[in-house]
Amino acid sequence: MSYVKVGSLQVDQQLLHFINNEVLPGTGVETGEFWEGFSKIVAELTPKNQVLLEKRDELQRKIDQWHKDHSFQSDQYKAFLKEVGYIEPDGEDFQVTTENVDEEIALQAGPQLVVPVNNARYAINAANARWGSLYDALYGTDAISEEDGAEKKGNYNPVRGERVIAFARDFLDNAAPLEGNSHKEAAKYAITDGELVITLKDGSETKLKNKEQLQGFRGQTDAPSAVLLKNNGLHFEIQIDQHHPIGKTDAAGVKDILMEAALSTIMDCEDSVTAVDAEDKVLVYRNWLGLAKGDLSTSFEKNGKSMTRQMNEDRCYTAVDGSTFKLPGRSLMFVRNVGHLMTINAVLDENGNEVFEGILDGIVTSAIAKHSICGNAKLINSRKGSIYIVKPKMHGSEEVAFACELFDRIEDLLDLERNTLKIGVMDEERRTSLNLRNCIRASKDRIAFINTGFLDRTGDEIHTSMEAGPVICKGDIKSSVWLSAYEKSNVAEGLAVGLQNHAQIGKGMWAMPDMMAAMLEQKISHVKAGANTAWVPSPTAAVLHALHYHQVNVKQVQDEVKQTKQDYTDDILQIPLEKNPSWSKEEIQREIDNNAQGILGYVVRWVEQGIGCSKVPDINNIGLMEDRATLRISSQHIANWLRHGICTEEQVMETMKRMALVVDKQNEGDASYRPMAPNYEESVAFQAACDLVFKGCEQPNGYTEPILHQRRLEAKEKYSVTQ
Numbered sequence: 146m147s148y149v150k151v152g153s154l155q156v157d158q159q160l161l162h163f164i165n166n167e168v169l170p171g172t173g174v175e176t177g178e179f180w181e182g183f184s185k186i187v188a189e190l191t192p193k194n195q196v197l198l199e200k201r202d203e204l205q206r207k208i209d210q211w212h213k214d215h216s217f218q219s220d221q222y223k224a225f226l227k228e229v230g231y232i233e234p235d236g237e238d239f240q241v242t243t244e245n246v247d248e249e250i251a252l253q254a255g256p257q258l259v260v261p262v263n264n265a266r267y268a269i270n271a272a273n274a275r276w277g278s279l280y281d282a283l284y285g286t287d288a289i290s291e292e293d294g295a296e297k298k299g300n301y302n303p304v305r306g307e308r309v310i311a312f313a314r315d316f317l318d319n320a321a322p323l324e325g326n327s328h329k330e331a332a333k334y335a336i337t338d339g340e341l342v343i344t345l346k347d348g349s350e351t352k353l354k355n356k357e358q359l360q361g362f363r364g365q366t367d368a369p370s371a372v373l374l375k376n377n378g379l380h381f382e383i384q385i386d387q388h389h390p391i392g393k394t395d396a397a398g399v400k401d402i403l404m405e406a407a408l409s410t411i412m413d414c415e416d417s418v419t420a421v422d423a424e425d426k427v428l429v430y431r432n433w434l435g436l437a438k439g440d441l442s443t444s445f446e447k448n449g450k451s452m453t454r455q456m457n458e459d460r461c462y463t464a465v466d467g468s469t470f471k472l473p474g475r476s477l478m479f480v481r482n483v484g485h486l487m488t489i490n491a492v493l494d495e496n497g498n499e500v501f502e503g504i505l506d507g508i509v510t511s512a513i514a515k516h517s518i519c520g521n522a523k524l525i526n527s528r529k530g531s532i533y534i535v536k537p538k539m540h541g542s543e544e545v546a547f548a549c550e551l552f553d554r555i556e557d558l559l560d561l562e563r564n565t566l567k568i569g570v571m572d573e574e575r576r577t578s579l580n581l582r583n584c585i586r587a588s589k590d591r592i593a594f595i596n597t598g599f600l601d602r603t604g605d606e607i608h609t610s611m612e613a614g615p616v617i618c619k620g621d622i623k624s625s626v627w628l629s630a631y632e633k634s635n636v637a638e639g640l641a642v643g644l645q646n647h648a649q650i651g652k653g654m655w656a657m658p659d660m661m662a663a664m665l666e667q668k669i670s671h672v673k674a675g676a677n678t679a680w681v682p683s684p685t686a687a688v689l690h691a692l693h694y695h696q697v698n699v700k701q702v703q704d705e706v707k708q709t710k711q712d713y714t715d716d717i718l719q720i721p722l723e724k725n726p727s728w729s730k731e732e733i734q735r736e737i738d739n740n741a742q743g744i745l746g747y748v749v750r751w752v753e754q755g756i757g758c759s760k761v762p763d764i765n766n767i768g769l770m771e772d773r774a775t776l777r778i779s780s781q782h783i784a785n786w787l788r789h790g791i792c793t794e795e796q797v798m799e800t801m802k803r804m805a806l807v808v809d810k811q812n813e814g815d816a817s818y819r820p821m822a823p824n825y826e827e828s829v830a831f832q833a834a835c836d837l838v839f840k841g842c843e844q845p846n847g848y849t850e851p852i853l854h855q856r857r858l859e860a861k862e863k864y865s866v867t868q
């Protein structure tokens with residue numbers, strides 16, 4: 146690192162140059178006042194941040210001790226948690242008052258995509274994933290089975306194509322039903338006297354059951370190239386082109402259904418990226434800058450062709466009265482900052498200490514986002530002039546209040562109106578779940594979402610109760626009492642304080658990116674639970690998950706949930722322990738194998754290649770999305786079983802070595818891959834994975850960041866790698 150002294154701070158030269166020359170110009174904020182304000186915020190908020198972290202550790206120590214001293218009894222346990230302040234006292238009733246929230250968040254219900262922001266190719270794709278092809282999503286995935294001649298073979302398999310078209314016609318019949326007929330019979334779509342008229346194959350005509358669903362069209366009234374419809378607040382286009390290879394096989398010339406899909410996207414600076422120094426942070430921030438200004442573009446090779454990707458324009462339509470209008474062409478973007486835990490060497494404070502990364506992220510990502518609301522952007526993100534920041538991994542309401550204090554200070558520094566910065570609160574730590582109402586109260590003027598991040602939440606569940614006993618197998622945790630209570634409580638609490646029409650109530654990630662049939666079957670439960678958004682890992686998943694919002698009217702579900710008043714605390718406190726462990730040797734080994742494989746498969750790419758989110762095959766060869774939160778679960782799970790003697794250190798080490806061979810084999814096609822075996826001692830990645838497991842109990846709240854960052858820095862140094 147090469148630092149430049151700026152007032153009382155030392156700032157890495159690259160970062161300084163980037164901020165002074167690329168971020169600040171055009172924001173109306175002078176470099177001098179920016180750095181002066183920056184150093185004041187650092188000086189005043191650093192001690193508060195430290196106190197919050199100390200409180201985490203202190204509570205964890207007390208909880209560990211309690212479990213050592215007591216056999217579990219829920220009443221005593223709850224009283225203890227209240228006594229130490231882990232469960233906070235209730236506050237006054239309130240309703241949230243957030244203003245200037247975009248429709249995508251306040252009113253519409255639909256998928257939320259997450260993407261590592263340091264990957265420009267994926268990030269632009271994500272911004273553009275507001276709209277996506279239903280035919281492609283069905284044809285390209287297991288949403289349509291390959292049975293009976295419908296394999297994905299050659300350029301185009303007409304048998305498969307027929308199934309895709311039949312599926313899509315069923316969708317149309319459900320989402321835009323006709324008066325007594327089926328879209329399967331359509332031979333022509335036209336706009337006549339302001340209505341959609343469908344000529345059927347037998348020559349008769351029919352109309353939409355609800356003519357209000359027709360929003361507009363493109364092309365000519367008697368031969369539209371697109372018919373725009375709306376259902377449950379989400380749009381879709383029937384795209385027509387008689388000359389298109391698919392359209393010409395269709396009686397009505399339908400070539401595709403274009404779905405409004407990812408209403409919003411989280412541009413992630415956190416768990417899906419590796420950013421450990423100024424060089425990495427500049428890459429993250431520069432992409433966010435391009436996204437905020439709407440001018441990010443990137444060129445790459447795909448299928449032997451070079452292509453350039455940039456952000457889409459808004460979409461133009463003709464309304465039925467002949468006027469023209471536009472719909473947003475891009476997903477509404479949030480940026481996810483890191484949490485309160487980590488520090489980073491990109492900036493040193495007046496005492497020469499690394500600054501908190503969350504403070505750095507808050508200031509820089511907000512300064513960048515100011516371009517998107519002060520007239521500098523080629524494409525608009527928020528039509529309401531808001532900036533959306535997701536704040537992860539906060540424990541309890543004091544930490545949320547601290548984030549809001551930071552946001553106040555940033556608004557003052559950047560001359561932004563109060564509450565321009567909206568906050569998305571991840572409900573992903575146990576202390577936040579138990580005190581969610583207080584957490585929302587602490588952010589009631591700026592809250593734009595709450596979201597159950599069940600992956601981190603599971604990691605925290607294991608770590609918090611590390612001393613209580615061995616946890617059940619990882620797969621079984623999904624059906625445990627606390628998890629279901631936590632999910633229900635989140636929706637109920639959010640609705641009770643008025644999030645409906647103000648903010649999103651979101652649900653977690655679908656972590657099996659290739660298993661779209663299973664997603665179609667299962668992820669509708671998120672919508673049925675009253676969530677108006679839920680996370681998907683890819684644009685394709687966004688298109689398919691959008692189907693669920695056409696099937697269920699979320700507002701109606703929320704209105705029903707609002708009627709039920711239930712306190713879920715006792716169930717949330719049910720720790721997923723195996724009271725009488727009776728696993729066979731094989732069952733234990735299988736569990737450790739699976740966890741070890743996931744850990745190694747993810748960590749090796751993180752530490753050695755700087756890849757923060759990857760698809761790693763599990764023991765059944767199913768590619769799972771692994772990120773830092775899934776790593777937290779797997780590493781804490783093994784640490785817990787070691788702690789309680791379910792397995793031994795020797796056994797785990799043998800497993801890690803054996804699984805390293807498996808992972809090396811899985812990566813053998815990657816020329817830049819550095820195998821872990823047989824020189825395990827030499828492999829920084831292998832050592833990182835071992836640290837995560839063998840030192841798992843002592844990691845703060847079971848987080849993986851401290852070890853990953855340290856080992857990635859070591860690997861960068863050792864192998865002199867750059868991203």
Ligand SMILES: CC(=O)SCCNC(=O)CCNC(=O)[C@H](O)C(C)(C)COP(=O)(O)OP(=O)(O)OC[C@H]1O[C@@H](n2cnc3c(N)ncnc32)[C@H](O)[C@@H]1OP(=O)(O)O
Binds near residue numbers: 259682683684771775
């Ligand atoms: C607990 C939590 O915090 S969850 C949040 C963190 N997790 C995430 O952000 C997951 C984001 N998803 C991803 O990073 C990826 O989908 C992965 C790593 C899971 C899988 O990546 P890959 O193996 O490369 O995916 P796959 O080969 O199936 O698809 C690649 C294509 O899909 C696109 N794609 C995949 N994921 C995304 C995404 N999240 N956003 C935009 N585009 C995406 C790529 O751009 C690429 O298309 P292109 O060639 O036209 O550019």
Ligand SMILES: O=CC(=O)O
Binds near residue numbers: 416537571598602
């Ligand atoms: O951030 C999401 C999670 O599940 O953790």
Ligand SMILES: [Mg+2]
Binds near residue numbers: 416571573600601
């Ligand atoms: Mg998380």
